[in-house]
Amino acid sequence: MSASTFLGLPALGDTQLAEQHPDVAILGIPFGVPYPSPGHTAGCADGPAAIRARSRRLANFADHHDFDLDAPMLVGSPPLRVVDAGDVDGAPDDGPGNATRAESAVRSMLSAGVVPIVLGGDDSIPIPVLRAYSGSERFTVLQVDAHLDFRDEVAGVRDGYSSTMRRAAEMDHVGRIVQVGLRGVGSARTSDVVDARAAGNLLITARELRTRGVNWLLGQLPRGGPVFIVFDLDGLDPSVAPAVSGISPGGLAYDEAGDLLGGVAERCRVVGAAFTELVPALDANDVSALVVVRMVMRLLAGVDRNR
Amino acid sequence: MSASTFLGLPALGDTQLAEQHPDVAILGIPFGVPYPSPGHTAGCADGPAAIRARSRRLANFADHHDFDLDAPMLVGSPPLRVVDAGDVDGAPDDGPGNATRAESAVRSMLSAGVVPIVLGGDDSIPIPVLRAYSGSERFTVLQVDAHLDFRDEVAGVRDGYSSTMRRAAEMDHVGRIVQVGLRGVGSARTSDVVDARAAGNLLITARELRTRGVNWLLGQLPRGGPVFIVFDLDGLDPSVAPAVSGISPGGLAYDEAGDLLGGVAERCRVVGAAFTELVPALDANDVSALVVVRMVMRLLAGVDRNR
Amino acid sequence: MSASTFLGLPALGDTQLAEQHPDVAILGIPFGVPYPSPGHTAGCADGPAAIRARSRRLANFADHHDFDLDAPMLVGSPPLRVVDAGDVDGAPDDGPGNATRAESAVRSMLSAGVVPIVLGGDDSIPIPVLRAYSGSERFTVLQVDAHLDFRDEVAGVRDGYSSTMRRAAEMDHVGRIVQVGLRGVGSARTSDVVDARAAGNLLITARELRTRGVNWLLGQLPRGGPVFIVFDLDGLDPSVAPAVSGISPGGLAYDEAGDLLGGVAERCRVVGAAFTELVPALDANDVSALVVVRMVMRLLAGVDRNR
């Protein structure tokens, strides 16, 4: 019998991390940090479960031919060892504790030499995840998102989803931040844009990506260098991934996003990733959850080929 | 030309309250108080707009024959004066300020002798609304809800939607609390149920209401006495009002809810009401928004007949 | 960290069954036996994953007050030990092997004294599940379903979902079969109805249940005697559980089904259960999956109180 893991991957118990030291581990973090007045971005707590549920349909196909790669997902030898580490324990009434547990879970993985692929949760999740890397080498952060997330605080909350990239920019181990998919209006004021640019961030709108192409963007990233990926699902166009709260027309196409993730994983060195902001209750025929599954598969294929 | 008001009612400007002193005013409060980790109950901020939007289709019928009353909605003379006071100004980043403004807006209405009918917003909204009544006569609170909302605090938050009825119970001007529609599981622990009963609250499950009937419940309320109604939409069955986050099968039927609201308004004296927890993004053919519209119409009809 | 189990229950590995011998185990069987021409009843393979995914939202509430019980779900001492045993391994291209593995998995549980609660999968799943009981004491089968499922064969297929109850009737260890929820038209011909009655089955339409009441039906079941429950989700009304292929208006109400499951578990002795026919792609706001979760909770509560 098999547990309900991502793509039917082996489940990894808490105590098995050090002894098994897999290459990559899927980790669910089904929560986040809200603001003092309800906005529209909750409902993400069901994200990891919905992504795993949708991935079950592809479990039998995981070693079949992937036409996007013209090969199976994993071809390396010895095989890339990928596991599902389950969800970080969380409680709706313990935000700080949740963040601490999330940071701790990622830190354990890093100690064991495991690359974490996080399934959120809202887009504040990358803050504790990135904090777990403190003391590590410096890495680039590649963010796919419709929004800048560079507010210093909102209503006194400093670790909310509108501040993710500003918090990241403040961390010693975070180098350049590349932000792609920007469009429309959101929480960012023009002063925040000025600040982000002053911090050295590279801002690329969804339209610029369409004009310049994914390969141009890949060229902006350090070949062979370490990169952490923050993938907010609303970076994609609503016709690709409708199940998000911060819905914004004019987003990335499916191929653009897949090429970007696959390309980063092949050309740079992915040290971790977080996929955030899926709201399953808004999905149609589970297509948004499927898109996340496929993005993770592209990422795994790239990591596999880059060993 | 007419503004986009509830049922096409006259819009009331801020300064017109004292001079016009209408009998009843619709007031949108499109926010609430979330918890430190995202749950599933946000998305209510679109509630007032969706309710007003759906009510527009009935605007031309508002003085037609209402078969649920065998008469038009309003029959009294002079006519009941009902207005739409718009929305309380709010900002996603200012929870405390939002609560203060909500309380202040309601207090102004009460000073002018206006009965407020509040459209939420999440189910923490009744806390500031009820606070605005401080100093008034004591009144009964009738809550329609699947949940008890009697936690003392959740994650240090004391004014969240899981504490609404406990906060109400602590107010001097709140008398007995009658809670109807309870079922399934939620944030309430058995100790909270014990506390609620110890506080004198009357707890009635959805099933008990079906067994005993609405008239029995009306008999528990003070004839001619003041009552404030808290109507959390998840008190209704999902087949009646699917667009809620805290969805719970086995809820109140449409007629039960309508008879309850109409009956309270006719037999007691409604001093205010709040309709909460509509999540428009989850609605189907706008039927949940329509149900709220009809509930408000039943309430207005009862108030009209009770003068 | 916790695996993505039903209600956050402990995950049970293959080898842990004998040593831990829990009281009850959840077991996913995400497949079934189709007919030689596509009908409309597939899409159930996603069922177990969707049910587990929806149950995650209730995981924090599982020991809270359940108003349908006026107590928490589990109150017995020592606590009822319930685990999630994951999914039976299956492959889309190995129907016979799947059935063998399903039967074997259930048989292992029975040998270890564990009561299996199966999440399907289509409504042919109960056939291998019931076969695993061969050699056991005789028990009653209680089927909730809109359909009779008493065809001897369809297109030469004898173990398909239209033959489930006929296959059950042929097993030595199956005693009386009680079939409730029947209505409308389906694969059953009048001759099949004659056969079912001749076999001693008690047939109760959804309307008869409404007239006679759940307590009457419970009186037809052996007090203290062993009962296996087959719960085809289309036994419920479409307004309660829309996500089924064999949709049929006029079905059981939510309370009727909950009272029936809870009542059987408290008054008889449940030796196993199978919940079948959820098609997640047809669900709305995941309400059908939630209904299955709640039915399982009612069943667990009854088992807990019946020790």
Place this chain on the structure above:
Amino acid sequence: MSASTFLGLPALGDTQLAEQHPDVAILGIPFGVPYPSPGHTAGCADGPAAIRARSRRLANFADHHDFDLDAPMLVGSPPLRVVDAGDVDGAPDDGPGNATRAESAVRSMLSAGVVPIVLGGDDSIPIPVLRAYSGSERFTVLQVDAHLDFRDEVAGVRDGYSSTMRRAAEMDHVGRIVQVGLRGVGSARTSDVVDARAAGNLLITARELRTRGVNWLLGQLPRGGPVFIVFDLDGLDPSVAPAVSGISPGGLAYDEAGDLLGGVAERCRVVGAAFTELVPALDANDVSALVVVRMVMRLLAGVDRNR
């Protein structure tokens, strides 16, 4: 090969009516009469096609056991001959011509001794259909509808869907009109209600039907006498049939409607029927279309047993 007919019934060509003189014929009339300003009740033009499409899934079951009848749909000997006569030819730009063709098509059927079962189209369709009966014996009209449809005219339009019952009341061959399912507000003013009652119509709200029961209502209809049925789908509750424009909570239950149609057909003499107001684009899992199919099946079963 078989045409795409209702339930797979034989298709009847224009010229075959007189020679074959079937007992009953299904007839699609996919249009209606709108008002000079767009309301919300269009989209019905797809109705007949959607009803036929959904009925195809039941075609193989049409002679199986119907548990609502405890027998197959048709049991009489010789067999009731039912055919599908296709759709009346219509053009979106020829309202008067459409009405004339509809009336003419029905008149041809009546001349051939065929009972027409009409699939609409909006609820103005019964006007030309009923006109086709001029010169026939007097019959009762049983209307199932949330609305009164008794306006003399709306914006100068006299044959629109808000005037259907008033037009019927003016026809010499129409006797008493029984209107059931009334609730909420609509186009009817209180003066229209007064007029309807003055015309001798029996008005029964949805709630009165629930209180008094279907059998009481059947007792109001002439035993053995001729009855024409106008079934506006919005007479049903939205949880039963969501796909209507004039949606109104609190409507008839599925069993109430089925018993009413089956009962009328068995006890009275059905001279024709029209099912109107299905808007397929608003349907969910095609359940509303299925409900219409089942209503027609109940009607056919009653007609079959009443020969």
Place this chain on the structure above:
Amino acid sequence: MSASTFLGLPALGDTQLAEQHPDVAILGIPFGVPYPSPGHTAGCADGPAAIRARSRRLANFADHHDFDLDAPMLVGSPPLRVVDAGDVDGAPDDGPGNATRAESAVRSMLSAGVVPIVLGGDDSIPIPVLRAYSGSERFTVLQVDAHLDFRDEVAGVRDGYSSTMRRAAEMDHVGRIVQVGLRGVGSARTSDVVDARAAGNLLITARELRTRGVNWLLGQLPRGGPVFIVFDLDGLDPSVAPAVSGISPGGLAYDEAGDLLGGVAERCRVVGAAFTELVPALDANDVSALVVVRMVMRLLAGVDRNR
């Protein structure tokens, strides 16, 4: 407190127009002119309310950074004064009166020097709107639409949505008509296409726009000259704006439409605009309403920069 206006803009009372003379006013016209037989294009009456409701979520962001502009929406000084003038009063039973009131409302605005941005309503709405400009300077009409709308009459109706561009072509104050987005089949016969071309209209299919680009099209419009925009939402692709009746695959992309509106407003002189054919009941996650909101924002930004 604030009224439920578009983007939270100030509400403008009837009498304030002349004294305040804002630059631009939003005006809802929630009706239209149907044909004598129901087609499929109704349901638009809810359009203005749905657009305003969706815009509320962006109200707090309206002065934030718009990445599509790399600046906030409004940057001019003194600030562009934009107000919401509410809805034209209409009645479902008074088509001619509605048209008269619509024309009169627009005429009042024009007299006060206000540019009207109309939210429909069906696509016949531009006829009375354009009539209000009689006596003004001649202007170009830019129509975005899948359909030609150049029938002389349909069923005797001359002011319906299939005749909008022909009626416009007949007006003295209308100069060249540029029609973009054409594709598929609709009410237009080849003779209508011949007529439109003979009238000097420039017809551009959706595919031609993709090939030639938006800048080419902008070059066809008079630099600095007056232009009225008719934006039928079905001009967009269904994946961008699913909530239309006249749905037609292969339509304009989101960026094409946004660039077109923004470009026209910046390069020409927009004298008015009408957005039509949104059917909220068909929307998914309100994305179509959001697209309209964003189109209006692009238009306002262009007007602001073009002063």
Place this chain on the structure above:
Amino acid sequence: MSASTFLGLPALGDTQLAEQHPDVAILGIPFGVPYPSPGHTAGCADGPAAIRARSRRLANFADHHDFDLDAPMLVGSPPLRVVDAGDVDGAPDDGPGNATRAESAVRSMLSAGVVPIVLGGDDSIPIPVLRAYSGSERFTVLQVDAHLDFRDEVAGVRDGYSSTMRRAAEMDHVGRIVQVGLRGVGSARTSDVVDARAAGNLLITARELRTRGVNWLLGQLPRGGPVFIVFDLDGLDPSVAPAVSGISPGGLAYDEAGDLLGGVAERCRVVGAAFTELVPALDANDVSALVVVRMVMRLLAGVDRNR
């Protein structure tokens, strides 16, 4: 009166084929061949009915101007004679018989010189359809599909939808197979890809088509030569046609598919076509069904121009 045929085309009775010998006939084959364990691809049995139902809305427009052709659909003289031959009779319990009847129906058409356009049904349907061509001239097969369908067998089933192209490749009368739209993962293993290439198949991913263009692909097909088209709806992108089970992001755009079908029909000689895998229950606003209707119209237009 007219039957519910595709686009309102004349219905063709069984006996009329030889005497009328139309040029093209629409033929519904609403079934297929499933695997021994339920996958996710059923629900297609409603396909032909849903496609016909959606086509009814275009029936009045079928001879209007088609802007994708800049002319009406049919312009040839004498007119192309297209009929609707209804559905092949099938039974859910007779897979082999269904296949035999499907093959026989197509064979009769071919004998009468009629080009069949088949509406499925699942993607195993082309196997019996192609078998009906045995003895005919050799032709190219053009498959549009996300999947390779080149498994030799799955679970012992050789004629299932994962083997369609392998079965085709084995037929003497099938020449080269061109497979376009491939992407993602499915049932195909890398060995199957090797086999398909070894068999001489031309494999083109969806991305290659975007890069090389439709005209390049048309150049790979034999000018003037015979071609049979297998159009699996999941070849299209989910944003174009969401109603499929084997949903796969990154698929063909609407224009690519339309140009391909129209181009093949104009440049080659279409000897038949099959459209498969529509699952109506998963559709949104019937847009997927509409896309199939439009694809058939493009095909008919090409055939018409190629005489």
